[in-house]
Amino acid sequence: MPIHNADIAAIFDEIADLLEIDEANPFRIRAYRNASRTLQGLGEEAKTLLEQGEDLTKLPGIGKDLAGKIAEIVESGRCLALEKLRKASAPGLTELLKIPGLGPRRVHALYHELDIHTPEQLLRAARDARLRHLAGFGEKSEARILETMATHVQQTTRIKRALAAQYAQALVEYLQQVGGVKQVTVAGSYRRCRETVGDLDILVSAEHSAPVMDHFVAYDEIIEVLAKGHTRATVILRSGLQVDVRVVRQASYGAALYYFTGSKAHNIAIRRRAQQRGLKINEYGVYRKEKQIAGETEVSVFEAVGLPWIAPELRENRGEIEAAEAGTLPQLVGLADLKGDLHAHTRATDGHNTLREMAAAARAHGWSYLAITEHSRRLTMVHGLDEKRLLKQIDEINRLNDELSGIILLKGIEVDILDDGRLDLPDRLLAKLDLVIGAVHSQFHLSRAKQTERILKAMDHPHFTMLAHPSGRLLQEREPYDVDMPRIIRQARQRGCFLEINAQPDRLDLIDTYCQLAKEEGVLLCINSDAHSTGDFDNLAHGIGQARRGWLEKRDVLNTRPLRQLRTLLKGTM
Numbered sequence: 292m293p294i295h296n297a298d299i300a301a302i303f304d305e306i307a308d309l310l311e312i313d314e315a316n317p318f319r320i321r322a323y324r325n326a327s328r329t330l331q332g333l334g335e336e337a338k339t340l341l342e343q344g345e346d347l348t349k350l351p352g353i354g355k356d357l358a359g360k361i362a363e364i365v366e367s368g369r370c371l372a373l374e375k376l377r378k379a380s381a382p383g384l385t386e387l388l389k390i391p392g393l394g395p396r397r398v399h400a401l402y403h404e405l406d407i408h409t410p411e412q413l414l415r416a417a418r419d420a421r422l423r424h425l426a427g428f429g430e431k432s433e434a435r436i437l438e439t440m441a442t443h444v445q446q447t448t449r450i451k452r453a454l455a456a457q458y459a460q461a462l463v464e465y466l467q468q469v470g471g472v473k474q475v476t477v478a479g480s481y482r483r484c485r486e487t488v489g490d491l492d493i494l495v496s497a498e499h500s501a502p503v504m505d506h507f508v509a510y511d512e513i514i515e516v517l518a519k520g521h522t523r524a525t526v527i528l529r530s531g532l533q534v535d536v537r538v539v540r541q542a543s544y545g546a547a548l549y550y551f552t553g554s555k556a557h558n559i560a561i562r563r564r565a566q567q568r569g570l571k572i573n574e575y576g577v578y579r580k581e582k583q584i585a586g587e588t589e590v591s592v593f594e595a596v597g598l599p600w601i602a603p604e605l606r607e608n609r610g611e612i613e614a615a616e617a618g619t620l621p622q623l624v625g626l627a628d629l630k631g632d633l634h635a636h637t638r639a640t641d642g643h644n645t646l647r648e649m650a651a652a653a654r655a656h657g658w659s660y661l662a663i664t665e666h667s668r669r670l671t672m673v674h675g676l677d678e679k680r681l682l683k684q685i686d687e688i689n690r691l692n693d694e695l696s697g698i699i700l701l702k703g704i705e706v707d708i709l710d711d712g713r714l715d716l717p718d719r720l721l722a723k724l725d726l727v728i729g730a731v732h733s734q735f736h737l738s739r740a741k742q743t744e745r746i747l748k749a750m751d752h753p754h755f756t757m758l759a760h761p762s763g764r765l766l767q768e769r770e771p772y773d774v775d776m777p778r779i780i781r782q783a784r785q786r787g788c789f790l791e792i793n794a795q796p797d798r799l800d801l802i803d804t805y806c807q808l809a810k811e812e813g814v815l816l817c818i819n820s821d822a823h824s825t826g827d828f829d830n831l832a833h834g835i836g837q838a839r840r841g842w843l844e845k846r847d848v849l850n851t852r853p854l855r856q857l858r859t860l861l862k863g864t865m
């Protein structure tokens with residue numbers, strides 16, 4: 292049975308969750324979380340590395356013990372440590388963690404005080420008003436839990452796109468093995484680069500569908516075949532992910548690709564347009580009466596309804612059809628447009644690589660600059676920098692810049708925005724830096740008015756350059772905090788500062804519709820990897836997807852600027 296990195300990561304995450312509910316040693320918990328992150332970002336399958344005899348302890352955050360566990364999982368598909376932890380706790384307990392607003396501490400209280408270990412029990416207790424008396428809860432959080440439970444079921448069945456990508460790529464390669472197959476493409480929300488996907492919609496072009504269907508349902512990660520017909524099948528993978536596969540002839544490939552890319556709202560609007568022109572449009576082609584007039588390529592489908600090709604990321608019926616009609620579609624930003632990255636960590640705090648290693652990796656990506664932005668002192672858990680250690684890092688960067696060629700390290704900080712909107716380090720120190728990224732890492736539940744005021748105050752600070760992960764959401768873990776984002780965007784315009792698109796696959800924050808608003812307001816966005824190791828630079832591809840969903844062009848993105856222009860823009864904020 293093939294074990295993917297995503298499977299191992301899921302096991303480590305569950306271990307970390309259970310340890311956290313158990314109030315185990317925080318460093319032990321972090322070790323599992325870091326290892327999970329390393330695996331999720333790893334370009335190559337751990338299984339392959341092991342087969343090649345590679346030493347896994349060379350990977351960031353993987354020590355001897357974890358390397359052993361990875362080998363165990365790859366070989367046996369099992370992890371004894373997890374099984375032991377599961378036995379010692381109630382089944383379903385980690386399900387509770389997926390409910391937004393419930394962290395390990397609260398789950399611990401629910402379990403030990405009220406014997407609640409399933410979402411159903413939680414719902415019942417909230418309805419009976421039993422939660423409000425629990426330490427750390429109250430009437431407000433009880434109401435919030437009732438509210439989120441309503442949407443919870445729907446949310447947990449989706450999966451992060453970056454994770455789905457690992458399953459998708461393996462499956463695409465598998466399907467390409469069949470003789471006669473010309474093209475294999477993942478369509479649906481995946482192709483539109485939504486941050487989570489409900490299922491995978493895979494399209495295969497071949498003249499004969501039977502061999503493709505037979506090969507597909509024999510894939511050894513399938514645990515259930517829900518449907519199998521002549522040209523389509525639906526299955527569930529061991530990971531729980533649902534996959535739809537459809538086989539079409541080359542003459543219909545464009546029409547099918549178009550149709551199954553969606554979104555549904557976009558498709559419906561285009562179909563109406565086709566009808567107005569006396570055309571019929573479906574997954575097989577575009578028809579006038581009975582005659583197919585288009586459908587081999589996507590371009591031909593759009594052409595038939597009088598439009599230029601529209602990039603998949605825009606197809607949400609949010610104005611793209613009108614823009615296509617008017618000839619004002621954006622020239623979307625691409626990965627190759629980026630000149631550098633402005634948010635990265637090193638071993639000085641919770642990163643895994645040295646300054647020198649990070650610089651070399653950034654240069655290898657072809658960039659001309661990389662900003663080092665460690666956490667500030669308030670985050671003691673990750674060894675946030677105090678004044679003395681930041682000064683020391685500034686010196687190190689200066690020295691390294693003298694020595695290195697082809698890459699410039701910029702001096703920055705990811706400084707905590709304190710509860711009252713002040714910044715976590717003194718002005719005279721921030722003044723020595725090239726950029727100051729402000730970040731909210733605490734007090735997520737302030738009222739909308741207070742949270743907004745807090746962030747606006749921080750942005751007013753003379754040295755504030757950029758707001759990190761502006762909404763604070765963690766996909767499927769934490770809802771965005773309640774904040775007046777349009778006001779923050781307007782403030783950024785007035786102050787001449789920037790907003791981040793944090794490219795970590797579980798953040799992808801700023802959210803697409805606000806990217807669009809920021810662009811309209813003339814606020815530059817910066818697509819940042821938030822790298823904690825050299826491998827994390829690959830996150831930028833996810834950030835680009837998010838930026839494209841937000842209609843951003845090269846000129847809307849700060850880190851497409853060459854170094855000299857960038858420096859001028861950064862100085863404007865200091």
Ligand code: DGT
Pocket residue numbers: 478479480481485487488489490491492550551552553554555558559
């Ligand atoms: P997901 O899977 O929830 O992340 O989102 P999608 O967009 O991938 O949705 P899915 O998998 O249900 O369907 C794939 C595409 O098929 C969808 O984007 C558009 C097309 N489609 C599905 N149902 C309909 C429909 O009732 N009418 C039209 N016009 N298109 C549909």
Ligand code: CA
Pocket residue numbers: 479480481488489490491492
């Ligand atoms: Ca889908």
Ligand code: CA
Pocket residue numbers: 479490491492535
């Ligand atoms: Ca589907």
